[in-house]
Amino acid sequence: MVGETTQRVRPACRTGPDGRDRVDYRAVILLAAPLFANSGVQAALNLTDTWFVGRLSTDATAAMGAIHWLILGAIFLLGGVGMGVQTLVAQHHGAGRPHEAARSLWTGLWVALAIAPLFLLLAVSGTWMLRPFALAPEIESLAVEYWWPRLLGAPLAVGLWAVSGFFNGVGRTRVTLGLMVMVALLNAPLNELLMFRLGWGIAGAAWATNIALACGIVLALLLFLSKRVRDEYGSHRYWRPEPRRLGVLLALGLPIGVAISVDVLGAALFQIMQVQLGPVDGAATQIVMMLTSIAFMPAVGIGIAGTTLVGQSIGAGDREWAARVGNATIRLSVVYMGIVGVLIAASGPWVIPLFVAKSDPNFAATVALATSLVWIAALYQAFDALHLGSSFCLRGAGDTRFAAIALLVLSWGLFVPLAHTLTFAPGQGWIDGLPQYGLGATGGWIAITAYISLLGITLLLRWRSGAWRRIHL
Numbered sequence: 001m002v003g004e005t006t007q008r009v010r011p012a013c014r015t016g017p018d019g020r021d022r023v024d025y026r027a028v029i030l031l032a033a034p035l036f037a038n039s040g041v042q043a044a045l046n047l048t049d050t051w052f053v054g055r056l057s058t059d060a061t062a063a064m065g066a067i068h069w070l071i072l073g074a075i076f077l078l079g080g081v082g083m084g085v086q087t088l089v090a091q092h093h094g095a096g097r098p099h100e101a102a103r104s105l106w107t108g109l110w111v112a113l114a115i116a117p118l119f120l121l122l123a124v125s126g127t128w129m130l131r132p133f134a135l136a137p138e139i140e141s142l143a144v145e146y147w148w149p150r151l152l153g154a155p156l157a158v159g160l161w162a163v164s165g166f167f168n169g170v171g172r173t174r175v176t177l178g179l180m181v182m183v184a185l186l187n188a189p190l191n192e193l194l195m196f197r198l199g200w201g202i203a204g205a206a207w208a209t210n211i212a213l214a215c216g217i218v219l220a221l222l223l224f225l226s227k228r229v230r231d232e233y234g235s236h237r238y239w240r241p242e243p244r245r246l247g248v249l250l251a252l253g254l255p256i257g258v259a260i261s262v263d264v265l266g267a268a269l270f271q272i273m274q275v276q277l278g279p280v281d282g283a284a285t286q287i288v289m290m291l292t293s294i295a296f297m298p299a300v301g302i303g304i305a306g307t308t309l310v311g312q313s314i315g316a317g318d319r320e321w322a323a324r325v326g327n328a329t330i331r332l333s334v335v336y337m338g339i340v341g342v343l344i345a346a347s348g349p350w351v352i353p354l355f356v357a358k359s360d361p362n363f364a365a366t367v368a369l370a371t372s373l374v375w376i377a378a379l380y381q382a383f384d385a386l387h388l389g390s391s392f393c394l395r396g397a398g399d400t401r402f403a404a405i406a407l408l409v410l411s412w413g414l415f416v417p418l419a420h421t422l423t424f425a426p427g428q429g430w431i432d433g434l435p436q437y438g439l440g441a442t443g444g445w446i447a448i449t450a451y452i453s454l455l456g457i458t459l460l461l462r463w464r465s466g467a468w469r470r471i472h473l
Contacts, residue, residue, distance in 0.1 A: 038173070053202055068289070087396055171308060180216070285370075345377070386460045
């Protein structure tokens, strides 16, 4: 095929004085740095929305906390196929098949379009889906206001993941960073305009996100169809849908979506438990979740780099090198999250009050609780790094089903019932058959620490087992 190449090289490789190949950590960091910053920008987006919503009321913050993970779970469940684009692109790029990489992106965009009606159905089902959780009426009303426009715009996020997956897969991670910076810069003034100047309240935060994402995907497609990319990848040629490729992407991407959504929906139930305790517990948990995203989201960037490096190495036919670069990205994740987790906890007394309106009657109680919870959250950051690093490396190798099963078992079999047991006092919970110790939000955060620690160890053992070496896409 015209334009295809056959050059295959080891990514992030340098030759030492003894003639042996070693992982070039500088190259790994250069690849990961824009992704690291990109994920940091996404964390900033979460914090920005939390800050703007906090200006409305504690009830609004608690409402957003009640549905934040439910919304993300729905988006990931249906949209994980957009993330699968990066694995296919990285392996095609490593194998010297640039036109196949371009085809993979178009496949991802067709899938994003195909699942749009499902998101519409979810968008109009907010009241029905939240009713079983028996939220306070004022909180449920605010939650529904945010729910439907946010899910209506969810296909935009899936499409942006697909385009970003292409640029990440070919190693052009600065493009992805530029896209997310633009989205973040648009989001803040749009929040101010829609929420306060136009008086749309909490719904304005969702519409601000949608508009920013729409602008991001338009710019991303313009870059993908630019002359430079067209000449190298033939990006303008392969826009027609191909059923076989759709099937390959669905088989790869659905387990990615299931794995993330199972984890996220478990976190959603955990957060709803805290909101049900009261606005103080719900708001404090939401604030700590957003603060720990400063450790979590950039580490996702390191993990995405791992997906690219592992995928490119496998595409080049070198699975031994894939193992070595994968181990390197996991180590970087552990070091980063371990250090940042402690720094976040130590700075809690100064940072947390910024996310609660001083005029709110629950100001002191919310700050005090969040300040204690953030130390519990700091304890599991290194284990969360094992989870993230290992899962993204497994994704690069196409080993996505094991992570989905592990997350399903540990999240719904351990975390959710343990959080229920430790959070609620007798008579408060949803299930009468479980013991209830009434530790409140503190108990819930102890449960999430136990869950993340076990999950991180499990996925690391899967990666180190080498079972992924037998997978061929």
